[in-house]
Amino acid sequence: MFTGLDEIFVILAIVEFILGMLGNVFIGLVNCLEWVKNQKVSSADFILTCLAVFRISQLLVVLFDSCILALAPRLYITYRLAKSIGILWRISNHLTTWLATCLSIFYFFKIAYFPNSFFLWLRWRMNRVIVVLLIFSLLLLIFEYGLLEMFTNLWINIYKMDQSNLTLYLDESKTLYIENLTLLSVTYLIPFALSLTSLLLLFLSLGRHTRSLELNSMGSSHSRIEAHKRAIKTVMSFLFLFIVHFFSTQVANWIFPIFWTNKYTEFILLALNIFPSGHSFILILGNSKLRQTALKVLWHFKNHLKRSNS
Template sequence: MMGRYVILMLVAAGEFSMGILGNTFIGLVNCIGWIKKRKIASIDLILTSLAISRICLLCIILLDCFILVLYPDVYATGKQMRIIDFFWTLTNHLSVWFATCLSIFYFLKIANFFHPLFLWMKWRIDSAIPRILLGCLALSVFISLVVTENLNDDFRCCVRTKKKTNLTVRCRVKKAKYSSIKICLNLLTLFPFSVSLISFLLLILSLWRHTRQMKFNATGCRDFSIEAHMGAMKAVISFLLLFIAYYLAFLVATSSYFMPETELAVIIGELIALIYPSSHSFILILGSNKLRQASLRVLWKVKYVLKRRNF
């Protein structure tokens, strides 16, 4: 039994390390550029905010895994449970909302539409980004407070209950109440997911219209608009697919409170959940010329140092 948990913990640590590496790289590159130029582009601000939220999310998920396996008694106290659930809900919502902001930004900057509302939003998006990000933070904090406010102090103690006693029925009621509240509140993340999906579909429409126009005005030159469309679509569709896997994993972890092997089900759900914030960062790095070139420079320097040390 312990051997199985050790393997799962090693996998979780590997996913965590990759996610921290990718997101920290994004944050450092953008922050260094911010310090040098004394200003930051809207896209870099969104990416940095997204990277920070995912670093925190990765830390919370890994912490929850290790506490559940190594220090299960911590779950018997409501205070620690409230702190963990607050930060997990906060970072979860922040990550989703910031990724949605990224999808909207790609859509407004790259798509070609001539509707007055679209043109107005395209013109105002750069100045509105800081306020939008602060609004996402405020909304996420509010949702997190609601989650912790509706959390029973002895809920985690019920999670550890295995024996068929009179406490089982009471715990089942508490689990059902808590899980239903948490699932309903996290269903709010389906709204930003829907916005990202709409942005993706509109990008496809914009690309289709642009391709049709190019057929009538063929110049044989390289079309940067199509490349921009494709790059943005890859970033958005990767977020959508990874978020679906993440959300299903969250449902598994939440519904696992009703399963006999609660800890194992939670850990497996969290392992799947770690894939989303870990892998999407590398997709964003490959999709950004600035980040991709910076990563190539870092890899070249690492290769040079290792070569000089005869590794």
């Protein structure tokens, strides 16, 4: 039955979806047009474009999932639907998480500086490091897909067997279910640990460089100090969103399959959408090309509204 809580949930899910689509479609369009115009693309723009494309698919999956959960929750026990939604969401989430991780590592090597031979060796081979990480993520995705097949089958069987008295089979299924869920959580720890390490090191490097500029403050260095402070705010915003996304994903993994009939668990999906929706605007504000293009679009839109009103 569609309740007032369901209505609030659907409205918030649609708002998150619209905001996320606006940010990610904008990033994808700007970078694709730049690619066509210059016939070349930088590593950062390539990662940003791929991230935007996969986040659009992720937002579509989550919106569909949210509507089914609010409007027709009983469809969740349908084998094909539950399996399709679960696999599509996890694949899109896997790809977007790893692309965001590669982006944070790329910016770490591009911006940070440490007088360490190993760091300098990796920095010199930055593009190769990113390629290796992407290949590793695809191999890990194949491993996760096998787990997802078993995980979805077990979840549906456990729900159906809860209606019967097959206690022994149910206990064995739940044990396998927990083992698969633990493995899926461990695989998600890898990109989280890489992102957390690279972002914290980048924050330390930027903070140290900013303090050095402030101690040797000259008139010409004021703009550099402000740029570093903006970069620090961007890094911290990204780090905060990534931590929220990590913990909400773990909560969704462990709580949602068990208490999915509870209406309050719907709002876990809203927390999952904060990262793909909010991070796109952080990327726009932190990237000079995207920020200037966004300001131009807003300026033209504002002038168009003034002409329409006059």
